[in-house]
Amino acid sequence: MTLSESELAARPTESSRLGGTVRVRDVSKVFGQRGDTTVALNRISLDVPSGAFVALVGASGCGKSTLLNLIAGLEKPTLGDVTLNGRCALIFQEAALFPWMTVAQNVSLALKLRGVPRRERAGIVAELLETVHLQDFAGHQPHELSGGMRQRVAIARAFAQEAEVLLMDEPFGALDAMTRDLLHDELERLWLDRGFTCVFVTHNVREAVRLADRVEVLTSRPGTIAETFEVPFARPRRIEDPEVAALAGVITTRLRQEVRSHATE
Ligand SMILES: Nc1ncnc2c1ncn2[C@@H]1O[C@H](COP(=O)(O)OP(=O)(O)OP(=O)(O)O)[C@@H](O)[C@H]1O
Ligand SMILES: [Mg+2]
Structure with a gap:
């Protein structure tokens, strides 16, 4: 397929794209002192290429916020390496204004x-x-x-x-469904326009499938990647699309297995 000149002009050039990259290699994070420690993350590895939209889903307390803080450089890994290329912004679970x-x-x-x-x-x-x-x-x-x-x-x-890398920690968790849907549309539009890289944490599996190219299911604490799901559906998507709901169902089943396997330990 060849593109007309006007189409080419409308596409962001490489230099105007905002996509940074993230590389997490074998990272572990332990909080606390001897005798009273919490292993939040255990040898987790994650690659987020330029312009990708990756969602992280996992049980409460499995280390998702910890991972974002490590990527943003707010925390240091106990073991392993985190590399961030590009300007990054972190949107917290609770807005920090x-x-x-x-x-x-x-x-x-x-x-x-x-x-x-x-x-x-x-x-x-x-x-x-x-x-x-x-x-x-x-x-x-x-x-x-x-x-x-x-x-x-x-x-x-x-x-x-x-931001060249936008790290979002359940940014829409507190919103009503209609506002959330509008912001999904807005975020997707800005992401397609500007080409930034996005790592998005959510409890809402449908939201993850609505927005991301790739959904990473984390294990319960200590967190590591349990399974990766590619999301191949065309954009723009809607949260109520049947294919979005179907894949969200599969991922939710996987997530439940994960939570259950740890609950019986
Ligand atoms: N600064 C800290 N000091 C001690 N323990 C911590 C600290 N930050 C996180 N933890 C512990 O690490 C684990 C992972 O916490 P984290 O906040 O990353 O989970 P989460 O997956 O984001 O959970 P949620 O979905 O509830 O937001 C928890 O057991 C938590 O108590
Ligand atoms: Mg959190």
């Missing part, structure tokens, strides 16, 4: 830190807030927002950082 700043200031700060000239910032902030449907809350402070709205500010701020 500066409480004394307004919504717009929280997003604008990321632009300032990236060196975006002051005169350009307001326009970009307005655009990003519209993307997350918060254009009417630019002047509010975080404590005046719901949990889901705060999470959307955190997402706008990550977009403002132009």
Whole structure:
């Protein structure tokens, strides 16, 4: 297939793509001191190529947040190597905003830190807030927002950082289904447009299949990869697509096996 010139122009060039890479090799993480330790991760390996969208699913406490923190460099592995190439932004399970700043200031700060000239910032902030449907809350402070709205500010701020690797830790867990669906569409559109790499943690297997190219099922603690599922379906996808539901069913069964095998130990 050959592409017309206008189609070629519309495709992001290699240099304008934002996809960083992640390489986790044989990583273990142990918390605590002698006698009172928790092995959160056990020899986990994971490769996330440039522009990929990888979802991680696993039981509560299996080490998903720990893995994201290690990739972001907030924690150091006890054993093994983590390599991150590219600028990264981490969206936490609970939105971490500066409480004394307004919504717009929280997003604008990321632009300032990236060196975006002051005169350009307001326009970009307005655009990003519209993307997350918060254009009417630019002047509010975080404590005046719901949990889901705060999470959307955190997402706008990550977009403002132009992250090459976006690490998302259950970013939509607190949202109502309709807002979540809208943000799935938005995230997918931005990901297709900008080409960043995404590692997305969720408890919601359907959400994982809706969004990702690849779903990694983690074992219960200590976490390692139990099984990898490729998601071959065309985009854009919808969470209610029958093929999404069918694959989510298969993955859920695998996840249950994993949880059950550890529950009987
Ligand atoms: N800073 C820490 N100090 C001590 N133990 C920790 C620390 N962070 C995590 N852990 C332990 O490591 C294990 C993995 O925790 P982690 O937060 O990575 O799980 P998770 O898979 O993200 O769970 P959830 O789905 O509930 O968010 C847990 O047993 C937790 O208690
Ligand atoms: Mg977690």
